Each structure stands twice: as structure tokens, then as C-alpha cells.
Amino acid sequence: MITALQAGDVTAYEQLVSTHLQPINRYIRRMLGYQANETDDLTQEVFLKLWHKSSQFNPDKAILTTWLHQLARNLCIDHFRRNKNWHLLDSEGAEPVAESETEPDSLLGSVRSAEHIQAAIQSLPERQRSALILCHYQGLSNKQAADILDTSVEALESLLSRARSNLKQRLAVTST
Amino acid sequence: MNKSRLEQILNAYGADSHYWPEHEKAEALALIRTMDDLDEDSQTLKQQFEHAQQLDIHLAKNQVPDADLAKLKMRVVSAVRLQSSEPKFIAEPNYDLLDRLLDWFIPNQTEKLWQPTFAAALTLIAGILIGSSLPKSVSMDEELYYENEIYLLGLSAESVEVSYE
DSSP states (O other), X not given: OHHHHHXXXXXXXXXXXXXXXXXXXXXXXXXXXXXXXXXXXXXXXXXXXXXXXXXXXXXXXXXXXXXXXXXXXXXXXXXXXXXXXXXXXXXXXXXXXXXOSSOHHHHTTSOOOHHHHHHHHHTSOHHHHHHXXXXXXXXXOHHHHHHHTTSOHHHHHHHHHHHXXXXXXXXXXXXX | OOHHHHHHHHHHHOSOGGGSOHHHHXXXXXXXXXXXXXXXXXXXXXXXXXXXXXXXXXXXXXXXXXXXXXXXXXXXXXXXXXXXXXXXXXXXXXXXXXXHHHHHHSOSSGGGTHHHHHHHHHHHHHHHHHHHHSOOOSOHHXXXXXXXXXXXXXXXXXXXXXXXO
């Protein structure tokens, strides 16, 4: 299929779009927040890159889904930069969360709407958010997610731990 | 697999073993089964497991509504179809011989500049070769005649200068 795509076969391209469109669109929606109008534009851009840059893809070194997620992530980062959403890019500067008097974990038991959860995920720094989305929602393995984030599996686990810890705190704080 | 690694797994991937690293899943589950409730470490792990489970429940609530995928697919594919149907190279018009020759000597693209350079160099070399291979066409008598002519012209110029003085 990839060989056919690289030879300029539109039918092969169409089949690949059918397979990968939904996960890539979902990833972009989660990264941008699904109310964002640009999600479909960015999805289209990912697949245009697939068509134009398919010769750069080496099936011996990566799998297509990883490569597409990488393209999508880079486009999301460009989008944040264009819109000057610097806080969404800061990888280490997770906003400090005010200390809650109540134990955060105990507050997790209370009811949270999907919007609350989405807002909490959106407030995470880009790398933590991406790590969580890739592993938890996109169903990718830790190795694939680490490849997309261009990091090691150990570093990915550290990002995931920080993401989950930040989420617990944020969800606890928003309930008080 | 030990308790410390299990703790790391719970913190990173949550309580649902579906998300755990494939090669560690069986061992981690086996360790959970063998944990003794009376053990202090086990109590801590059990608590962490429950907290991770609570967060997993919240994360599961966050379902993203899908876009209109059929419409989006049509948009994506038609953009590529449109681009792929455009001719990549402009068809060469039917030039006559003179145009082709002019095109060869005066190309539009700078990378083809070697053509006129090569033609000029070839002409120069051919000229030098032809010139050096020709027999000397001026005889000794003619050469003397020309020298005399030049001498006489020189004399006449001198006489003009004297008459002015």
C-alpha cells in the first residue's frame, strides 16, 4: 500500500485515508479542544502531507500511524505558535495548582462533567497532554508514543505520571 | 516485577491493565494477586490502585464527538485528486527548427548555459585550428611592397608637417 502511495496511486491513498482519518482527527480534536474550528483543516493538512511527502516515509523505520501522529502533533504545535498559545506549549511549566485543603484523590470521587475533564486535559503542558492522549485515548503502545514525542519510554512514563498527577490536582481544585 | 515498578506503572498508565506495557502486564497482574493486605507496602499500593482507578473513570468520560468523517474524507481525497489530475509538466509546443536552434543557444533555464558556452568555445578552438593550419598566403615580395608603402606614407606625413612649419 505504501509503495503504491509512493508511486502516486490515488486509490491507495484513499484507502489509507479511510484507515487513518478517524484516529488522526480525534488526536487533533483532543489536542486543540474539540470546539476548535481548525481541527478539520489540520486533519486535511496532515493527509496532504502524507500525499506530498510519502517518499520521506520509510516503512522499515516507522509505522504509518506513528508517522501520521508525528505530522499531526507538529501541526498542532505550529497552530499553538500561530495563535500565541504559549502556555499550551510549555513542556515543563505546568501552572502551579493551588494547594487544596482536602486530599485531591478523595475529591476525584465527586461528579465531573466531560467538559471539566476536557478543560483539565487542555490545561496540561503540550508534552504531558500529548503523552496522555496518545497512550490513553489513541491506544498506542508506550514505544509508539515515545517515538512520536521523540523521547525514551522512561521519559514518556515520567510525562504520563506528571500528567496524571496534575490532572488529579486540577480536578480537585476545580471542585472546591 | 516488584512493588516499586508496579507503583510506577499505576502512576503512569493508570489502573486499567489494558494500558499497561504488554511485556510487563502478566507479571504486574500476578504481583497484584499475591499482595498481602496486611503488608504496609501492599496497603499503599492498593490505595494507589484505587486512586488511579478513579482518575481512569473520569478520563473515560471525556469522549470526543467525531467529525463528519465522510465529508472530511471527501474533502481530503478530492484535494489530492484535483492536484494529481493537473499536468505536472507543460507539454512542449511544436517548435520549428529555427526556434529549437535558438532555444538551444539561448536557453531560458540557467542550468542549460553550458550549451552556448560550449558552442562559443568550440567555435574559438575551430578558428585557432583552421588559422594555424592555413599556409602563409603573403609572399616575401608582397611583404616588401607593403613595407615600402608604409615607409612612403610616413615620409609624406613628415613633408606635410615641414610645410606647415
